[in-house]
Amino acid sequence: MVTRTIVAVLTIGAAAGVGAAGQHQPPAKPDHMQHRFDDPAKFAKSFDDPARDAWQLPSRVIEALGLKGGMAVADIGAGTGYFSTRLARVAPDLTVYAADIEPAMVEHLKSRAMSEHLKNVVPVLAGTASPNLPKPVDVVLIVDTYHHIGNRAAYFRDLRKSLTASGRVAIVDFRKDAPEGPPVEFRFTVDQIETEMKQAGFRLDAKHDFLPRQHFLIFR
Numbered sequence: 001m002v003t004r005t006i007v008a009v010l011t012i013g014a015a016a017g018v019g020a021a022g023q024h025q026p027p028a029k030p031d032h033m034q035h036r037f038d039d040p041a042k043f044a045k046s047f048d049d050p051a052r053d054a055w056q057l058p059s060r061v062i063e064a065l066g067l068k069g070g071m072a073v074a075d076i077g078a079g080t081g082y083f084s085t086r087l088a089r090v091a092p093d094l095t096v097y098a099a100d101i102e103p104a105m106v107e108h109l110k111s112r113a114m115s116e117h118l119k120n121v122v123p124v125l126a127g128t129a130s131p132n133l134p135k136p137v138d139v140v141l142i143v144d145t146y147h148h149i150g151n152r153a154a155y156f157r158d159l160r161k162s163l164t165a166s167g168r169v170a171i172v173d174f175r176k177d178a179p180e181g182p183p184v185e186f187r188f189t190v191d192q193i194e195t196e197m198k199q200a201g202f203r204l205d206a207k208h209d210f211l212p213r214q215h216f217l218i219f220r
């Protein structure tokens, strides 16, 4: 009985951040930025702002992915469809899985694909541990979403099963010195991203430096 009481006290202490010597510990630093994107109309104002094209250079990003008709690509963290809709226009027989964790974004992607007559966009409701892709893809594109994914080494290790044998993962995310973006603790260096991706079994295949605000890295 006495032992059980001590175990209970220690467990509660650990949950509250009380260390062995009784001092309060700072809470563990989160490994990703938690943020809801449940209002597509509000986010569309910035995600689909035509002024974004000047620094996002979507045509150059898509060109660097080397996509061909017949391939399948997944846009993980598709948001309002800025990249998904452009990817879909590369070729009518390119399948674009537009995966997002927010049900409201998935609904928005469905109606946007329908109104823009993009039959090759397939909206998918993603989970925190997996994008829930229905079949393996040739390319995964992740724009401004890497920093929202938690437990990344495990996430990307698991993502390997959603890639074809020559599949690639393209990550676009904010540089430390970008004039806008997430708080600085959720902006990573190339070394940080490369280290995490190595832990998940990927190697850096290409590093593009033409985006003024973001890193653009492609892993195999």
Ligand SMILES: C[S@@+](CC[C@H](N)C(=O)[O-])C[C@H]1O[C@@H](n2cnc3c(N)ncnc32)[C@H](O)[C@@H]1O
Binding pocket: 036, 037, 047, 076, 077, 078, 079, 080, 081, 082, 083, 099, 100, 101, 102, 105, 126, 127, 128, 129, 131, 142, 143, 144, 145, 148, 149, 150
């Ligand atoms: C900053 S927005 C970027 C949207 C889009 N990629 C763009 O460039 O316009 C991040 C998006 O990722 C989604 N998201 C966050 N965590 C995610 C996860 N673990 N899996 C899939 N989507 C996620 C959010 O709901 C949001 O729509």
